[in-house]
Amino acid sequence: MKQFIKKITAFSASAVIAVSSAICASAIGADTNETPTFTVHFDLSDEGVSIVPDEDGNVPEITDLVKNPNSSFFIPVAKLQREGYSFSGWTEDDIKGYVGGDVFRVKDHDIVLKPVWAVAGDTEFHTVTYRVEWNGEIDKEAEKLVPPAKRQTGKFVSVSAYSFPREGYKQRGWTDGKNEFASEEYMIVHDEDVTLYPNLKKLYNLKYSVGDADRINGITELIFEIAEGEPTNLQNTDRFSRNGFKTVGWHCENDGKDYVAVAPFTMPSEDVLITPIWEPIQYTINFKPSNNASDNIKVRGLTDTAITIPECTYVKEGYTFGGWQYQDTVCQPGDEYIIPGAEPGIGISFKAIWIEGSGEQITTTTSETTTTTTTSSTTSSSATTTSETSTTTTSATSSTTTTTSATATTSTTTTVTEPITTTTTSTESVATMLGDANCDGAIDMADAVLIMQALANPNKYGVNGTSSSCMTAAGKLNADVDMESPGLTTGDALVIQLYLLGRVEKFPLY
Structure with a gap:
């Protein structure tokens, strides 16, 4: 059950992080100067090139764009025409192709996108073969799932989404030995046959640890397996709870840099240790x-x-x-x-x-x-x-x-x-029903929600919070159902959800 909870927690965290990544900067000590911009230019300089009118006879515009680094834009859906050729799409490097509606990510330089043309009536085909080979032996059964593709020069091939990972590795698309292609990414076919192999990346641990910090409530470390070279996002700052302190960012022991919450991070070819940057309350x-x-x-x-x-x-x-x-x-x-x-x-x-x-x-x-x-x-x-x-x-x-x-x-x-x-009046509360965080006499999703609200905004939803629906002292005792992490933690909300799904039979969970 512990491993099951760990996997669900990691998945949920990754989903939340992915949504948040686009709005966060990467380093706490980042330069506060104005963010640079880059120009995206669509090259229409080939002789005889024109834009195909739409269904209403109007000619769409294809104009240059000015974008911030790490931002994205959609490739124009307008089509081009040129006598004697067929338009395949666009490319920046003559290796990878993009069609109308694809998302293109701007990095750290100006971009020139050129049209890709295939000669009309070309009858010569070139083969893209997927080779699944282990220790010198071809896995013929695996290769049946990824049959070869045949295209003319200038055409696009959508790289197979099938993967064949090995233990300790994760497959990130395919490679021809020089270039790496993500699953379903377009590869431009040139005038030769191409063989693609599984692009295997070794898995390493991305570990978050509170180290020797004192007064910790709940969990003290989180570990995720990330493939080398894979982009990810760092965790939010609510992953650890420490009395009297809040997490304002993350410090990477490997590169010595400080990062803000959910900042983009590329996994190196080694295990990584991340520690909280604590700020006193x-x-x-x-x-x-x-x-x-x-x-x-x-x-x-x-x-x-x-x-x-x-x-x-x-x-x-x-x-x-x-x-x-x-x-x-x-x-x-x-x-x-x-x-x-x-x-x-x-x-x-x-x-x-x-x-x-x-x-x-x-x-x-x-x-x-x-x-x-x-x-x-x-x-x-x-x-x-x-x-x-x-x-x-x-x-x-x-x-x-x-x-x-x-x-x-x-x-x-x-x-x-x-x-x-000296006479004492005791007001200590006792648990009334384990799992019933809101003390309404029932165990349902509202209890898990209140726990997450109390952790995220304790001044409003915690014990004695400002909200009329804040947690009571008895509710806090009821909510502590995950004995692997004593005290009120995200693990309690997760265990209640598992209980509602029938994965946990009774409280507390040890």
């Missing part, structure tokens, strides 16, 4: 002294950088501010806090700790447990803090309270013999 960290959002204090900062914990300007009658708490971390105003990054779609919010009475928070931050020491002028005291994730009980054996006025200073030492208890 800028967070707006909320410090919430109350349940009113207008009271929030906002501090901006990037992942793995330090911010200064703000003062609490909010006053809660009958309580003393005891610090700011996020998960199991408690900070005091003025402390330095290094932003750790959060799971995609999850922000970072501190809540105020309020201690009933006139207590004062002294100790601050811990990464494992929270210890709170409180001083008071009475023999016992209790403080209640509401948190989403932890419960903390703290005992204090002695403390000192110092009161200062303009005329006198008094010091009092009080021994607290009863523990100060």
